[in-house]
Every structure is written in C-alpha cells, then in structure tokens.
Amino acid sequence: MFRSRLVLMITDISGSHIVNINIFFKRIALYLVLLVLMLIVFAFVSIGVFRSEIQNIAQSNLELVEEYEKLTKKNAALNQKMNQRIEEFELVGDRVEYLEGMIGVASNAEDNKNAENGLQERLDKASLAGAQKIFFMKFIPNGYPIDYYRRISDVFGYRIHPILKSRHLHSGIDFSAEVGTPVYATADGVVEFAYKGFNGGYGHMIKIDHSFGFKTYYAHLDQLIVKRGDFVKKGQMIAYSGNSGNSTGAHLHYEIRFLGAYIDPKNFIQWNIRDFDSIFEKEKKIPWQSLLITTRTMMEQMAQPSLQVELK
Numbered sequence: 213m214f215r216s217r218l219v220l221m222i223t224d225i226s227g228s229h230i231v232n233i234n235i236f237f238k239r240i241a242l243y244l245v246l247l248v249l250m251l252i253v254f255a256f257v258s259i260g261v262f263r264s265e266i267q268n269i270a271q272s273n274l275e276l277v278e279e280y281e282k283l284t285k286k287n288a289a290l291n292q293k294m295n296q297r298i299e300e301f302e303l304v305g306d307r308v309e310y311l312e313g314m315i316g317v318a319s320n321a322e323d324n325k326n327a328e329n330g331l332q333e334r335l336d337k338a339s340l341a342g343a344q345k346i347f348f349m350k351f352i353p354n355g356y357p358i359d360y361y362r363r364i365s366d367v368f369g370y371r372i373h374p375i376l377k378s379r380h381l382h383s384g385i386d387f388s389a390e391v392g393t394p395v396y397a398t399a400d401g402v403v404e405f406a407y408k409g410f411n412g413g414y415g416h417m418i419k420i421d422h423s424f425g426f427k428t429y430y431a432h433l434d435q436l437i438v439k440r441g442d443f444v445k446k447g448q449m450i451a452y453s454g455n456s457g458n459s460t461g462a463h464l465h466y467e468i469r470f471l472g473a474y475i476d477p478k479n480f481i482q483w484n485i486r487d488f489d490s491i492f493e494k495e496k497k498i499p500w501q502s503l504l505i506t507t508r509t510m511m512e513q514m515a516q517p518s519l520q521v522e523l524k
C-alpha cells in the first residue's frame with residue numbers, strides 16, 4: 213500500500229538534514245489525544261469530588277434545618293415556661309400584697325416599684341411581721357378564757373359596794389356560766405398557783421405566769437385540771453368554772469395583771485391577729501413600743517443562720 217510522505221530537507225553550510233514532517237505531526241497528534249484524555253479523566257474525577265462535596269453540603273444543610281427546628285421548638289417551650297413563671301411571680305406578688313394587707317404591713321406602692329425593695333424583701337418583712345404577730349398571740353394573753361357563757365355579768369372598773377357603800381375596784385371580768393364549763397389558758401405560760409380553797413374570796417383559783425410580765429387569774433372555779441409547775445399552751449383547758457369562794461352566782465372571774473398591776477381584760481379578750489394593732493391604741497398601760505422592738509430584734513437575729521446558737 214502506498215503512503216505519501218512529506219519530507220522536509222534543511223540545508224545549511226554544514227550540509228543537509230532531512231526531517232520527516234509526517235512523523236512530527238503524528239507525535240503532536242498523539243500528545244493532543246493524550247492531553248484530551250487526561251482532561252477528560254480530570255473532569256470525571258473533579259465531578260465525582262464535587263458531587264460528594266455537594267452531597268455533604270446538602271446533608272449538613274439538612275442537619276442545620278433540623279437543628280433550627282429543634283431550637284425553634286425549644287425556644288417556644290422556654291417562652292411558654294417564662295410566661296408561666298411571670299404569671300406565678302405576679303400571683304406571688306398578689307399573695308404578698310394580700311398577706312401584707314392581712315397582717316397590716318405598710319405596703320408602699322413606691323417602695324414596691326423600687327428594685328432594691330424586691331419581692332424577697334417584702335416577703336421577709338411580711339413573714340417577720342406575721343411571725344411576730346403569731347408570737348404575740350401565743351405568749352401574751354388574748355381571746356376568751358371561756359367558750360360558753362350566758363353573759364358578761366360584771367366588767368372591770370371602780371364601783372360603789374352595794375352594802376359597804378365604799379369605792380372598790382372590780383379587778384377583772386365576770387363571765388356568768390354554768391358550773392362545769394371548760395376554762396382555757398389565754399396564752400402560753402407556767403401555772404404559778406393552782407389551789408382549792410377560799411383564797412381571799414377568789415375560791416378555787418389558778419394563776420398563770422406568762423412571758424414579758426403578764427399574769428392571768430381564773431377564779432371561783434370548780435375543778436382544777438392543771439397543777440402548779442405545769443407548762444400550759446394557749447387554748448389548753450385548765451379547769452371547769454364554778455361558784456367557789458366569795459361568789460353570789462356561778463361565774464368565771466378572769467383577771468389580767470401586768471407587773472402586778474390590774475389591767476382591763478376587755479381589750480385583750482377582743483384582741484386577735486386580724487385586728488392586731490388595735491390593742492396598742494386601746495391599752496396604754498403596756499410599753500408596747502419597747503416590747504415590739506425587743507421581739508422584732510430577737511426574731512431578726514433568730515432568722516440569721518450565722519447567729520443561730522446550737523443548743524447543747
């Protein structure tokens with residue numbers, strides 16, 4: 213088979229060279245083909261790499277979307293919780309206001325707005341005031357010494373004796389009541405005296421020694437339930453009323469003394485935690501201010517853990 217050949221002859225001073233052009237072009241063509249093949253391979257590899265990269269990106273995008281949805285849900289849940297907390301907080305605030313109103317702590321609207329005078333401080337104040345009131349109601353005579361009585365047959369005060377025509381002091385309150393009616397201690401204390409006898413006209417009598425200089429007397433009794441040295445709680449039954457001693461009818465003679473002096477029991481009988489402050493106005497013989505400050509200081513110290521002393 214005949215193949216045409218292109219031959220190039222180059223002549224210079226040293227002689228002539230023959231260059232076969234055909235072979236030269238064939239080589240170039242081979243190189244070109246190789247280059248194209250390499251490019252194609254490179255393209256395929258690149259596409260593969262890009263494809264997996266794209267897949268990775270798509271995957272992480274999916275994950276990010278999921279994460280975002282999770283966070284959105286969490287955010288919604290937290291918002292709901294926060295709203296609940298806000299409602300609860302407002303409710304507590306209302307309760308504190310109610311508490312303050314009930315126990316008579318001055319609830320100053322301006323103070324309440326002040327960040328320093330926060331809810332905790334108001335709660336502390338309210339609970340301290342509440343605790344102090346409960347303390348007073350426990351240790352200082354208050355309320356009635358008898359539940360069932362017909363009427364108050366005699367009040368505290370000076371009167372002219374119907375027979376002797378002399379001025380004398382009725383030192384307590386008389387509750388007209390059937391013999392055998394339960395009689396209760398009006399505050400915590402210790403029984404100083406419990407004796408069946410004439411007792412200078414008092415008849416069968418119990419005397420209770422309370423805190424801060426107060427004493428209560430229960431006279432003309434029938435049966436005594438407690439004895440000298442017994443510690444009694446407020447509201448504890450101590451005796452049954454009677455008609456003993458210098459008495460013209462069945463009744464309980466109830467007496468309160470402060471540092472030995474007679475006190476009108478009327479205001480103390482009507483005294484209760486809802487009307488706590490009333491007695492400070494009505495009963496001027498007791499140094500209330502001093503007693504309030506002393507007990508308040510005592511309670512503030514007890515509320516501080518660092519000052520709590522371990523009993524040994």
Ligand SMILES: [Zn+2]
Pocket residue numbers: 366382383384385386464465466
């Ligand atoms: Zn009396």
